Amino acid sequence: xxxxxxxxxxxxxxxxxxxxxxxxxxxxxxxxxxxxxxxxxxxxxxxxxxxxxxxxxxxxxxxxxxxxxxxxxxxxxxxxxxxxxxxxxxxxxxxxxxxxxxxxxxxxxxxxxxxxxxxxxxxxxxxxxxxxxxxxxxxxxxxxxxxxxxxxxxxxxxxxxxxxxxxxxxxxxxxxxxxxxxxxxxxxxxxxxxxxxxxxxxxxxxxxxxxxxxxxxxxxxxxxxxxxxxxxxxxxxxxxxxxxxxxxxxxxxxxxxxxxxxxxxxxxxxxxxxxxxxxxxxxxxxxxxxxxxxxxxxxxxxxxxxxxxxxxxxxxxxxxxxxxxxxxxxxxxxxxxxxxxxxxxxxxxxxxxxxxxxxxxxxxxxxxxxxxxxxxxxxxxxxxxxxxxxxxxxxxxxxxxxxxxxxxxxxxxxxxxxxxxxxx
Numbered sequence: 001x002x003x004x005x006x007x008x009x010x011x012x013x014x015x016x017x018x019x020x021x022x023x024x025x026x027x028x029x030x031x032x033x034x035x036x037x038x039x040x041x042x043x044x045x046x047x048x049x050x051x052x053x054x055x056x057x058x059x060x061x062x063x064x065x066x067x068x069x070x071x072x073x074x075x076x077x078x079x080x081x082x083x084x085x086x087x088x089x090x091x092x093x094x095x096x097x098x099x100x101x102x103x104x105x106x107x108x109x110x111x112x113x114x115x116x117x118x119x120x121x122x123x124x125x126x127x128x129x130x131x132x133x134x135x136x137x138x139x140x141x142x143x144x145x146x147x148x149x150x151x152x153x154x155x156x157x158x159x160x161x162x163x164x165x166x167x168x169x170x171x172x173x174x175x176x177x178x179x180x181x182x183x184x185x186x187x188x189x190x191x192x193x194x195x196x197x198x199x200x201x202x203x204x205x206x207x208x209x210x211x212x213x214x215x216x217x218x219x220x221x222x223x224x225x226x227x228x229x230x231x232x233x234x235x236x237x238x239x240x241x242x243x244x245x246x247x248x249x250x251x252x253x254x255x256x257x258x259x260x261x262x263x264x265x266x267x268x269x270x271x272x273x274x275x276x277x278x279x280x281x282x283x284x285x286x287x288x289x290x291x292x293x294x295x296x297x298x299x300x301x302x303x304x305x306x307x308x309x310x311x312x313x314x315x316x317x318x319x320x321x322x323x324x325x326x327x328x329x330x331x332x333x334x335x336x337x338x339x340x341x342x343x344x345x346x347x348x349x350x351x352x353x354x355x356x357x358x359x360x361x362x363x364x365x366x367x368x369x370x371x372x373x374x375x376x377x378x379x380x381x382x383x384x385x386x387x388x389x390x391x392x393x394x395x396x397x398x399x400x401x402x403x404x405x406x407x408x409x410x411x412x413x414x415x416x417x418x419x420x421x422x423x424x
Contacts, residue, residue, distance in 0.1 A: 056308070071359060
């Protein structure tokens, strides 16, 4: 039962979304509320908004979050014969694969949670349960509104602050305490493993501040704020009014896109000396490329995923994609899987063979020729059936396609062919 139900007692309906959830779905309406900008040595402050304005960071967080959101966390049950099958009749299966809550789809919920974990160091979602304690919905909560502590018995508790009025006057600013059983918590790298994890915004604020400062410098450069385009030299000395008139006259005749390429006519000894100062000479492009690698290191993501292709070749793109799944996504997916099993399944259900596993085959789909070679090997070596292959390609099963075959003669694996007789 969510804290919404505890707050309003019998007036709450069993499936009514929690207050924090209703608030956090639209948290960008109060994007700056509760955010504390962090000062840096570069002179700029870093918060969620400025950090996400950095293209490499935005690309990396968007790609990882979208990929996690696109994968299905499937609830399986292991059978007595060692085989497994999706537990489609279990309520947790629907919760994870179909509809985490009445207002959001699965990709949106898990993409949002992954975004929270990457940028803020932890992902939180309230688990709303029915009267029997069975999970009914998952509602993401923004990490900035969660404080972790312990109660009088030493148990973990999560204090959630309501920061917006959710159609309930007077509730903004109220704090609600949730038990650890009612919070889905997926922390990043943490000193104690409780969810108080290292926030990327804080731990890497100097690197992010450098990126913001570099971005602003580039914007200023192209807005003529970095240095003037040239110098007008006049013989003799001009008073202040003459200088201003000359500057305005030159600007009106030769600045702006409509005046590009016009011929300048100089008189009375005027001389124009342009500054030739390219971005390459300023090493600005080199700095941007270097910064892309820095962000890739922060997110533990191959640089090619965020458009940094300086060290990529056609021969290593596939290897980098496999490395992305193994090094970047797999650790996060395992944390999600473990938290799903711990908070959404009872100890009895876990002992009965229920477990959660992400289906990552969609990320490993290669080109047609590579898939054909892979499937051919799988069928001919007897570890996949024809219908299993067809199911992966979204094709209907065929008669006789559920039989495994052996490499020797591609006959049924259950057969025991007689060895060939040699004539005397």
